[in-house]
Amino acid sequence: MSVQLNKYFKYGLVILLSMALILFTQQIKLLKDPASTPVEWMTIMGLLTLWLFSMIGVLLSDLMKKTPIKILQEFPMLGWVAVTSLFLCMFFDFFVEAIGYVDFLAITTPILTFAGISVVDRLVDLRKxxxxxxxxxxxxxxxxxxxxxxxxxxxxxxxxx
Amino acid sequence: MKRNYVILLVFALIVITAAEMIGTQSLSFGAFSISLLPLAFAILITMILGLPVIRKGFLKKIYSKANVQFSSKYLIFIMLPLMARYGADVAPQLREILNVGWVFIAQELGNLGTVLFGLPVALLIGLRREAIGATLGLGREGELAYISEKYTLESKEGQGVLSLYIIGTLFGTIFFSLIAPIMLDIGFRVEALAMASGVGSASMMTASSATLIERVPEMESTILGYAAASQLLTSFLGTFTMVFLAVPLQRFLYNKLTKTKKQPEVPADVRAAE
CATH class of the missing domain: 1.20.5 (Single alpha-helices involved in coiled-coils or other helix-helix interfaces)
Known part of the structure; x- marks a missing residue:
């Protein structure tokens, strides 16, 4: 059980890191172009919402792996997070509003930064x-x-x- | 060990800052104009600095085994907030999306384009069994799993799908940020291209939809909503489309095209396998 908790704690921290990077990127965007999405209190609320949905999605994905239905087992974790968010956003407008304060492109730059780092060792595979x-x-x-x-x-x- | 991660984090912050300061760059080629977003610069910078020729000295410390492993192991978790954001983009438009729900389902069949466009070309330039793996789909996890189960990854089919997987991982994002605006300039509607963006890979979908937003900013919510909805549908239906439609279609086309030509196994085939 403690191993389990430890695992989710780690995931939680990584997603938190992702949040921090998004906030950083949004701030840099603002320095470059003062007319872009401002950083406000609601931005923080939006980021916390994204964190919460991500964590629920992770848990849901692990739970579904235990069901006997193959399509649910194989549905990707990324998909579960989107479904979680879609479902909760339909019932609570607050979530939609808060997430709207997080700049979309500010979410993407940190991801592609890490995507780039993660693939460098495959560059040599290109020869194959x-x-x-x-x-x-x-x-x-x-x-x-x-x-x-x-x-x-x-x-x-x-x-x- | 800890110091290692600090270096990685500082490096990431520097790359993000650089990519954001470069900002969005638009290039025009005659009637076509493409825009490269900070996300494209972020992956270009990190990939170029990671090239074995350039990765020397301090860069070697940044791209240490531990750091590269950390990035690939946790990339999916770093991506989760993006998926959560997509849910919030679909929710307010769900009614509208369901209204044209059948269009979303119909365009899933467009994913067969990998076989229809890819297979003839692959056969034309002399690929044979590799073509099976390389044209079944986008070469993401679904196809990888199917091919490795059916042919193993050591087979020629397996090499085909693995090669496509590597190429897609390295260049997919860049490719889709280029093709989306070109299609827009050809005259496709932005809604149609948003739907088409849900190709099944989250980063390719993001590259395509983000570039569309750059060109048509007033449609941001529609573009994100449509792209995310189509992506979700692909995650649900993708396996079925592959097994029940792409596989039979590919077999039919493969037999038809290789028979009419009556070409013997070309030696190039053997060379490609090396």
Missing amino acids: TSWKVGIVAVFVFTGTYVGSALLSELGLFLANK
Whole structure:
């Protein structure tokens, strides 16, 4: 049990670190462009809300791994956090308002910073991939994006939106 | 050990500051204009400084084994607040989204574009069994799991999906921040592109939707709501789309295309396997 608690304590701290980085980024954005999203008390409330939803999502994801239903077991943790947030935001407008005080792009820069650091040791693996797959990748990525965009465009047209 | 993490944190703060100070840079090429956001600079800076040629001296300390491991192990937790934010973007628009819910479901089929666009090209340039792994989907965890279960990762199919996984991890974000504005310039509606952004990888979806917001800021809430809703749907339906639609479609196309050409196994195939 104490191992369990320890694990969640660690996750909680990492998510808290993420919050601190978001706050930092939002402040830097403000220095660069005074017209961007201000840092206010509500920003702190918004960050705390994001932290709370993340933690609930983590717990939910672990709980669902114990259910016998495969699709629930395999649904990713990132998805559970989004579902948690979606559900709670539907019932409490306060959450939506508070989260709105957190600049969207300020959330993204720290993530991509750590994403970049996390992949550097895979750069050498590129040598193992053939240039042919590199070419194919461009078509694969374009394919899914253009495919979905064409169907969405058609669908929205038919829905008269 | 602790000092190690402090160095990592300070480095992250410096990179964030640099990326934010560079800000958003727009480049125009004729009718097309692309914008690189701070998030793109953040990943570019950290990747370039981490290149083995450049990673010398103090940089080696920053990119220590422990720090790189920390980043990849906890990246998913650092990303969680972003997912929580997406929930708040979908909630106020849920009614509107459900109104066109069938469009969201229909565009999931667009993910078959990986097979339709990718497979012919892959076969054309001489890939064979690698093409199965490299075009089944975006090459994220779902495809990786399926291919490794069916063919193992040591097989040629496995090499295909692994290569795509590595390429996507390294360049996916950059790619989607470039393609989104280009599609906008071609004339696609921003709502359609927002829906298309939910490709199944959180960072690629974020790159695409953030770039769209940069171009059409007054639609921010719609873009985020649509992209996040489509992403959630992909997480739910992705496996089904792959197993029941992408796999049969791929098999059909593969047999059809390799038969009509009657090409013998090309030696390039063997070389690629090395």
